[in-house]
Amino acid sequence: MASTNTSTYHHGNLRHELMELAEQHLVEGGIADLSLRALAREIGVSQTAPYRHFRDKNALLAALAVEGFKRFFEIGKASENEPRADQSLLMFGLAYIKFAREHTEMFHLMFGPVLQPRNQYPELFAAGREAIYKVRSGVERGLANGELRPIDDVASIAHTIWAAVHGVTTLMLDHGDTYGYHRDLDLQAEKSMRMMIAGLCTDPTDIATLPKEATPYPPID
Structure with a gap:
């Protein structure tokens, strides 16, 4: 719950409170009618105070999307320490x-059409590049170790992986009723990922096989 203390700005917490309240609106689906002035009223500061931190609503949303990337990088950190490129x-x-x-609403903000073109928001643009560079790093390691096939240049392989992962994710979020045909969506997603990565591997046997503890698919209705 955002504070209504009118001295918040002077305590140096206003930027954080604006982002926190904006995320609350994002999750609750009220982002279309969001404005910095409205947020200021909710927090209890002057309507001009938010402009000391953000030039407009989209600048605030861009900062929120950058925070989303930070959270994503934290979740994905373990993948960077895995020595095998396929894994x-x-x-x-x-x-x-x-x-x-x-974090579905945050995900849509990070990759959706609201904050376009991205080069207007340098921090967000940099966060996106950092994400693809993490994929490129895995590809480079796999090529160097002979685990991945050199079917194209590193950038092309990395962007193809990104496209496949994003496609699977979007299908899960937006078309879960048809993607997998009522099977376990998480299991279907993992199977899709394994197939895609197996196609890049010099020895696809291990990565193509679901772990033994995976739940078998139920029959299709």
Whole structure:
């Protein structure tokens, strides 16, 4: 719950409170009618105070999206420490899905059309580049170790992986009733990821196989 203390700005917490309240509106679906002045009224500061931190609503939303990337990087950190490239890329993809499932509204803000073109928001643009560079790093490691096939240049492979992961995630979020045909969505997503990564591997056997503890698919109705 945001504070109504009219001296918040002077305590140096206004930027944080604006972002916190904006995220609350984002989750509750009220972002379309959001304005800095309205947020100021809710918090209890002057209507001009937010402009000391954000030039407009989209600048606030961009800062919120950057925070989303930070959370995603935290969830995906384990993938960067995995020595095997195929497993690392799988872990990255599953972390991507986990983040999107748990922070759906934030995910749509980070990758949706609201904050376009991205180069107007340098921090957000940099966060997006950091994300793809993490994929590129995994690809480079896999090529160097002979685990991935050099079917194209590093950038092309990395962007193809990103496209596949994002596609699976979007299908889960927006078309869960048809993606997997009422099977376990998380299991279907992992299977899709494993198939995609297996196609890049020199030895696809291990990555293509679901773990033994995975729940079998129920029959299709």
